Amino acid sequence: xxxxxxxxxxxxxxxxxxLRQVHQVNSGHPGxxxxxxxxxxxxxxxxxxxxxxxxxxxxxxxxxxLSNGHISPVFYSVLARSGFFPVDELNTFRKIDSRLQxxxxxxxxxxxxxxxxxxxxxxxxxxxxxxxxxxxNNDDKLIYTLHGDGELQEGQNWEAIMYAAGNKVDNLxxxxxxxxxxxxxxxxxxxxxxxxxxxxxAFDWDVIELKEGNxxxxxxxxxxxxxxxxxxxxxxxxxxxxxxxxGVDFMMGTHAWHGKAPSDEQLKTALEQNPETLGDY
Numbered sequence: 001x002x003x004x005x006x007x008x009x010x011x012x013x014x015x016x017x018x019l020r021q022v023h024q025v026n027s028g029h030p031g032x033x034x035x036x037x038x039x040x041x042x043x044x045x046x047x048x049x050x051x052x053x054x055x056x057x058x059x060x061x062x063x064x065x066l067s068n069g070h071i072s073p074v075f076y077s078v079l080a081r082s083g084f085f086p087v088d089e090l091n092t093f094r095k096i097d098s099r100l101q102x103x104x105x106x107x108x109x110x111x112x113x114x115x116x117x118x119x120x121x122x123x124x125x126x127x128x129x130x131x132x133x134x135x136x137n138n139d140d141k142l143i144y145t146l147h148g149d150g151e152l153q154e155g156q157n158w159e160a161i162m163y164a165a166g167n168k169v170d171n172l173x174x175x176x177x178x179x180x181x182x183x184x185x186x187x188x189x190x191x192x193x194x195x196x197x198x199x200x201x202a203f204d205w206d207v208i209e210l211k212e213g214n215x216x217x218x219x220x221x222x223x224x225x226x227x228x229x230x231x232x233x234x235x236x237x238x239x240x241x242x243x244x245x246x247g248v249d250f251m252m253g254t255h256a257w258h259g260k261a262p263s264d265e266q267l268k269t270a271l272e273q274n275p276e277t278l279g280d281y
Contacts, residue, residue, distance in 0.1 A: 002045050007216045009277040010081065011041045015247045016280060017077035019270050021093040021100075022261045028094060028102060031257040032148065033074035035179050035214070035242040039146065040078040042219045047227075049141060052083040054111035062141045063130055065115055067123020068148035068177065069103040070259070076100050079112040081278065090281045121154025123147060124174060128164050131172045142230060145174045150182030153191045158203075164235040165204035173226045175238040178213070181255040196239055206234040213240035247274055 002010070014037045022028035044050075048062040066075050073093065080087045085099075092098035099108040103118035115126050123145050131143040151157065164172060176196065184190050193199075200207045206229050212218035219240070226236045244258065245251025248270040262270055 004217060007041060007045060010045060011037050011216065012247075012274050013276065013278040013280075014041060014074060014077045014081065015274045016271060016276060017081075017090055018073040019248070019262060019267055019274070020280070021073045021076070021090055023264075023267045024091070025094040026261045028073055028261060029070040029259045030073065030248075030261065031181070031244040031251060031255070031259070032068065032071040032177060032179070034248060034251065034257075035244045035246050036071060036074050036146065036177055037247065038214050038216050039175065039177075039219055039240065039242070040074050042216050042223065043144065044078050044082045046220055047223045048144065052111070054084060056106075056114060058114065058130070058141075059137065060139055060141060062144060063114065063127075064144045064146075065123045065127045065130070066104060066117050066146055067127075068120060068146065068151050069117030069123075071148075072100070072102060072104050075104060075112075080281075082112075084112040085110065087279075087281045120148070120151045121156045124157055124160040124164070127172060127174070128160055128167075128169055131164075131169050132167075134171055140171075142227065143172045145172070147174060147176050148182070149176055149178045149180060149193060149196070150187050150190065152176065152193060152196070153187075161200065161203045161205065168233050169235050170231050170233050172235045173223070173230065173238065174235065175240050177242055178239050179242045179244045181244045181258065183255065183258045185255055200237050200239075204234060206232070206236045208236065208238045210238050210240040213242035214246045249273065 018033045022030045050061045093100045099110040104113045105116045127143050127145045210222040251257040
Protein backbone atom coordinates (compact mmCIF):
# COMPACT_ATOMS: atom_id res chain seq x y z
CA UNK A 1 0.00 0.00 0.00
CA UNK A 2 1.23 3.48 -0.87
CA UNK A 3 1.46 6.34 1.59
CA UNK A 4 -0.59 9.44 0.95
CA UNK A 5 2.53 11.25 -0.26
CA UNK A 6 3.49 8.42 -2.61
CA UNK A 7 0.02 8.48 -4.13
CA UNK A 8 0.13 12.25 -4.50
CA UNK A 9 3.54 12.04 -6.18
CA UNK A 10 2.10 9.47 -8.57
CA UNK A 11 -0.89 11.72 -9.34
CA UNK A 12 1.35 14.74 -9.96
CA UNK A 13 3.50 12.79 -12.42
CA UNK A 14 0.40 11.49 -14.17
CA UNK A 15 -0.78 15.09 -14.60
CA UNK A 16 2.56 15.95 -16.23
CA UNK A 17 2.20 12.96 -18.55
CA UNK A 18 -1.31 14.05 -19.56
CA LEU A 19 -0.24 17.60 -20.33
CA ARG A 20 2.86 16.60 -22.27
CA GLN A 21 1.06 13.91 -24.33
CA VAL A 22 -1.67 16.30 -25.45
CA HIS A 23 0.69 19.22 -26.06
CA GLN A 24 3.12 17.18 -28.16
CA VAL A 25 0.52 16.42 -30.84
CA ASN A 26 -1.70 19.48 -30.24
CA SER A 27 -4.75 17.26 -29.76
CA GLY A 28 -6.47 15.23 -27.10
CA HIS A 29 -8.61 15.69 -24.02
CA PRO A 30 -6.76 17.08 -20.99
CA GLY A 31 -9.73 18.36 -18.95
CA UNK A 32 -11.42 15.10 -18.00
CA UNK A 33 -8.09 13.30 -17.87
CA UNK A 34 -6.77 15.70 -15.23
CA UNK A 35 -10.05 15.48 -13.33
CA UNK A 36 -9.72 11.70 -13.04
CA UNK A 37 -5.99 11.46 -12.29
CA UNK A 38 -6.63 10.68 -8.62
CA UNK A 39 -9.27 8.06 -9.42
CA UNK A 40 -7.06 6.13 -11.85
CA UNK A 41 -4.08 6.36 -9.53
CA UNK A 42 -5.95 4.98 -6.54
CA UNK A 43 -7.69 2.31 -8.60
CA UNK A 44 -4.47 0.91 -10.07
CA UNK A 45 -2.09 1.61 -7.20
CA UNK A 46 -4.33 0.67 -4.28
CA UNK A 47 -7.59 -1.08 -5.07
CA UNK A 48 -7.63 -3.41 -8.06
CA UNK A 49 -6.21 -6.94 -8.02
CA UNK A 50 -4.63 -7.37 -11.46
CA UNK A 51 -1.62 -8.78 -13.26
CA UNK A 52 0.65 -6.87 -15.63
CA UNK A 53 1.21 -10.20 -17.40
CA UNK A 54 -1.72 -9.16 -19.54
CA UNK A 55 -4.21 -11.69 -20.86
CA UNK A 56 -7.41 -10.63 -22.60
CA UNK A 57 -9.65 -13.07 -20.71
CA UNK A 58 -8.62 -11.60 -17.34
CA UNK A 59 -9.36 -14.74 -15.38
CA UNK A 60 -8.94 -14.47 -11.60
CA UNK A 61 -8.22 -10.75 -11.66
CA UNK A 62 -10.24 -7.56 -11.38
CA UNK A 63 -11.03 -5.89 -14.70
CA UNK A 64 -11.47 -2.22 -15.58
CA UNK A 65 -13.35 -0.82 -18.56
CA LEU A 66 -13.07 2.85 -19.55
CA SER A 67 -16.31 3.90 -21.21
CA ASN A 68 -15.53 7.59 -21.82
CA GLY A 69 -12.51 6.67 -23.93
CA HIS A 70 -11.53 10.21 -24.88
CA ILE A 71 -9.75 10.58 -21.53
CA SER A 72 -7.14 8.12 -22.80
CA PRO A 73 -4.14 10.28 -21.73
CA VAL A 74 -4.76 9.54 -18.05
CA PHE A 75 -5.46 5.86 -18.76
CA TYR A 76 -2.25 5.44 -20.77
CA SER A 77 -0.14 7.23 -18.18
CA VAL A 78 -1.42 5.10 -15.30
CA LEU A 79 -1.15 1.86 -17.26
CA ALA A 80 2.44 2.64 -18.24
CA ARG A 81 3.47 3.71 -14.74
CA SER A 82 1.76 0.61 -13.30
CA GLY A 83 3.93 -1.64 -15.47
CA PHE A 84 1.72 -2.62 -18.43
CA PHE A 85 4.00 -1.13 -21.11
CA PRO A 86 7.13 1.07 -21.20
CA VAL A 87 6.65 4.61 -19.93
CA ASP A 88 8.59 6.05 -22.86
CA GLU A 89 5.88 4.76 -25.21
CA LEU A 90 3.81 7.75 -24.02
CA ASN A 91 5.93 9.68 -26.55
CA THR A 92 3.90 8.05 -29.31
CA PHE A 93 0.46 9.28 -28.16
CA ARG A 94 -1.86 9.90 -31.15
CA LYS A 95 0.93 9.46 -33.69
CA ILE A 96 0.72 7.40 -36.88
CA ASP A 97 1.11 3.66 -36.23
CA SER A 98 1.11 4.19 -32.44
CA ARG A 99 -0.64 1.77 -30.12
CA LEU A 100 -1.72 4.81 -28.09
CA GLN A 101 -4.55 6.11 -30.24
CA UNK A 102 -6.74 9.05 -29.25
CA UNK A 103 -9.39 6.60 -28.10
CA UNK A 104 -8.13 3.27 -26.72
CA UNK A 105 -8.20 0.38 -29.16
CA UNK A 106 -7.19 -3.25 -28.98
CA UNK A 107 -6.13 -3.94 -32.59
CA UNK A 108 -2.44 -3.53 -31.78
CA UNK A 109 -2.64 -5.68 -28.63
CA UNK A 110 -2.04 -2.92 -26.10
CA UNK A 111 -1.66 -4.39 -22.59
CA UNK A 112 -4.33 -3.12 -20.22
CA UNK A 113 -6.89 -2.37 -22.94
CA UNK A 114 -9.70 -4.88 -23.45
CA UNK A 115 -12.19 -2.86 -25.49
CA UNK A 116 -12.22 0.00 -27.97
CA UNK A 117 -14.10 2.90 -26.39
CA UNK A 118 -14.27 5.64 -28.97
CA UNK A 119 -18.08 5.67 -29.16
CA UNK A 120 -19.61 6.81 -25.89
CA UNK A 121 -22.24 4.89 -23.95
CA UNK A 122 -21.08 1.33 -24.58
CA UNK A 123 -18.72 0.58 -21.70
CA UNK A 124 -21.31 -0.53 -19.18
CA UNK A 125 -22.83 -3.04 -21.59
CA UNK A 126 -19.42 -4.64 -22.14
CA UNK A 127 -18.70 -4.61 -18.41
CA UNK A 128 -21.97 -6.39 -17.65
CA UNK A 129 -20.99 -9.14 -20.08
CA UNK A 130 -17.62 -9.50 -18.36
CA UNK A 131 -19.30 -9.57 -14.95
CA UNK A 132 -21.69 -12.30 -16.12
CA UNK A 133 -18.77 -14.31 -17.50
CA UNK A 134 -16.99 -14.14 -14.15
CA UNK A 135 -20.06 -15.53 -12.41
CA UNK A 136 -20.35 -18.35 -14.94
CA ASN A 137 -16.67 -19.16 -14.36
CA ASN A 138 -17.00 -19.03 -10.56
CA ASP A 139 -14.47 -16.19 -10.62
CA ASP A 140 -14.98 -13.98 -7.56
CA LYS A 141 -13.04 -10.96 -8.87
CA LEU A 142 -14.76 -7.64 -9.62
CA ILE A 143 -15.51 -5.48 -12.64
CA TYR A 144 -14.84 -1.72 -12.45
CA THR A 145 -15.97 0.91 -14.94
CA LEU A 146 -15.71 4.67 -15.43
CA HIS A 147 -18.25 6.84 -17.26
CA GLY A 148 -18.62 10.54 -18.01
CA ASP A 149 -21.71 12.31 -16.74
CA GLY A 150 -22.40 13.79 -20.19
CA GLU A 151 -22.02 10.27 -21.53
CA LEU A 152 -25.11 9.26 -19.55
CA GLN A 153 -27.16 11.22 -22.08
CA GLU A 154 -26.66 8.17 -24.33
CA GLY A 155 -29.68 5.88 -24.07
CA GLN A 156 -27.75 2.61 -24.17
CA ASN A 157 -26.45 3.37 -20.68
CA TRP A 158 -29.94 3.23 -19.23
CA GLU A 159 -30.75 -0.06 -20.91
CA ALA A 160 -27.59 -1.46 -19.35
CA ILE A 161 -28.37 0.12 -15.97
CA MET A 162 -31.83 -1.48 -16.02
CA TYR A 163 -30.41 -4.84 -17.12
CA ALA A 164 -27.70 -4.91 -14.44
CA ALA A 165 -30.16 -4.41 -11.60
CA GLY A 166 -32.78 -6.71 -13.09
CA ASN A 167 -30.23 -9.50 -13.36
CA LYS A 168 -28.54 -8.86 -10.01
CA VAL A 169 -25.13 -8.10 -11.49
CA ASP A 170 -23.60 -7.54 -8.07
CA ASN A 171 -19.92 -8.01 -8.96
CA LEU A 172 -19.85 -4.65 -10.73
CA UNK A 173 -18.73 -1.22 -9.46
CA UNK A 174 -19.45 1.63 -11.88
CA UNK A 175 -18.11 5.12 -11.25
CA UNK A 176 -19.48 8.28 -12.85
CA UNK A 177 -17.11 11.23 -13.31
CA UNK A 178 -19.65 13.79 -12.12
CA UNK A 179 -17.90 17.02 -13.12
CA UNK A 180 -21.11 18.52 -14.57
CA UNK A 181 -19.33 19.58 -17.77
CA UNK A 182 -19.10 18.25 -21.31
CA UNK A 183 -17.58 19.43 -24.57
CA UNK A 184 -20.34 21.95 -25.37
CA UNK A 185 -20.76 23.38 -21.86
CA UNK A 186 -22.44 22.52 -18.59
CA UNK A 187 -24.49 19.32 -18.62
CA UNK A 188 -27.40 21.34 -17.23
CA UNK A 189 -27.28 23.54 -20.35
CA UNK A 190 -26.77 20.76 -22.90
CA UNK A 191 -29.19 18.17 -21.49
CA UNK A 192 -29.96 18.22 -17.76
CA UNK A 193 -29.39 14.92 -15.99
CA UNK A 194 -31.61 15.68 -13.02
CA UNK A 195 -30.79 13.76 -9.87
CA UNK A 196 -28.42 10.96 -10.81
CA UNK A 197 -28.75 9.54 -7.31
CA UNK A 198 -32.53 9.33 -7.61
CA UNK A 199 -32.29 7.86 -11.11
CA UNK A 200 -29.87 5.09 -10.13
CA UNK A 201 -31.86 4.30 -7.00
CA ALA A 202 -35.04 4.11 -9.09
CA PHE A 203 -33.25 1.56 -11.27
CA ASP A 204 -32.44 -0.37 -8.05
CA TRP A 205 -28.71 0.28 -7.85
CA ASP A 206 -26.76 0.75 -4.63
CA VAL A 207 -25.54 4.37 -4.78
CA ILE A 208 -22.48 5.88 -3.08
CA GLU A 209 -21.98 9.65 -3.30
CA LEU A 210 -18.38 10.83 -3.33
CA LYS A 211 -18.15 14.60 -2.89
CA GLU A 212 -14.34 14.77 -2.84
CA GLY A 213 -13.55 13.08 -6.13
CA ASN A 214 -10.10 14.68 -6.32
CA UNK A 215 -8.98 13.40 -2.92
CA UNK A 216 -6.99 10.16 -3.00
CA UNK A 217 -8.02 9.29 0.54
CA UNK A 218 -11.72 9.91 -0.17
CA UNK A 219 -11.59 7.90 -3.40
CA UNK A 220 -9.88 4.98 -1.66
CA UNK A 221 -12.52 5.04 1.08
CA UNK A 222 -15.38 5.13 -1.44
CA UNK A 223 -13.97 2.30 -3.54
CA UNK A 224 -13.39 0.14 -0.47
CA UNK A 225 -16.93 0.87 0.70
CA UNK A 226 -18.21 -0.09 -2.75
CA UNK A 227 -16.28 -3.37 -2.60
CA UNK A 228 -17.91 -4.15 0.74
CA UNK A 229 -21.35 -3.76 -0.86
CA UNK A 230 -20.76 -6.16 -3.75
CA UNK A 231 -22.24 -9.66 -3.70
CA UNK A 232 -25.49 -8.46 -2.14
CA UNK A 233 -27.81 -8.61 -5.12
CA UNK A 234 -27.31 -5.10 -6.51
CA UNK A 235 -24.81 -3.39 -8.81
CA UNK A 236 -22.96 -0.51 -7.14
CA UNK A 237 -22.37 2.97 -8.53
CA UNK A 238 -20.15 5.75 -7.19
CA UNK A 239 -21.20 9.28 -8.15
CA UNK A 240 -17.78 10.95 -8.00
CA UNK A 241 -17.76 14.75 -8.06
CA UNK A 242 -14.56 15.99 -9.70
CA UNK A 243 -13.15 19.22 -11.10
CA UNK A 244 -12.39 19.15 -14.82
CA UNK A 245 -8.78 20.24 -15.36
CA UNK A 246 -7.91 19.64 -11.71
CA GLY A 247 -4.37 20.59 -10.74
CA VAL A 248 -3.94 23.29 -13.40
CA ASP A 249 -5.43 26.58 -12.25
CA PHE A 250 -6.36 28.02 -15.65
CA MET A 251 -8.04 24.77 -16.75
CA MET A 252 -10.32 24.48 -13.71
CA GLY A 253 -13.86 25.84 -13.48
CA THR A 254 -14.52 25.67 -17.23
CA HIS A 255 -15.37 23.16 -19.95
CA ALA A 256 -12.99 24.91 -22.37
CA TRP A 257 -10.22 22.35 -21.88
CA HIS A 258 -12.39 19.33 -22.51
CA GLY A 259 -10.68 18.73 -25.86
CA LYS A 260 -8.04 21.41 -26.36
CA ALA A 261 -4.25 21.22 -26.05
CA PRO A 262 -2.21 23.86 -24.20
CA SER A 263 0.18 26.17 -26.05
CA ASP A 264 3.91 26.17 -25.30
CA GLU A 265 3.52 28.92 -22.72
CA GLN A 266 0.45 27.32 -21.16
CA LEU A 267 2.26 24.00 -20.91
CA LYS A 268 5.16 25.68 -19.15
CA THR A 269 2.79 27.25 -16.62
CA ALA A 270 0.89 23.98 -16.08
CA LEU A 271 4.08 21.96 -15.55
CA GLU A 272 5.38 24.53 -13.05
CA GLN A 273 2.24 23.81 -11.01
CA ASN A 274 2.96 20.07 -11.19
CA PRO A 275 6.69 19.51 -10.61
CA GLU A 276 8.33 16.29 -11.77
CA THR A 277 8.13 13.57 -9.11
CA LEU A 278 8.75 10.15 -10.70
CA GLY A 279 10.70 11.13 -13.81
CA ASP A 280 9.37 12.37 -17.14
CA TYR A 281 9.24 10.02 -20.09
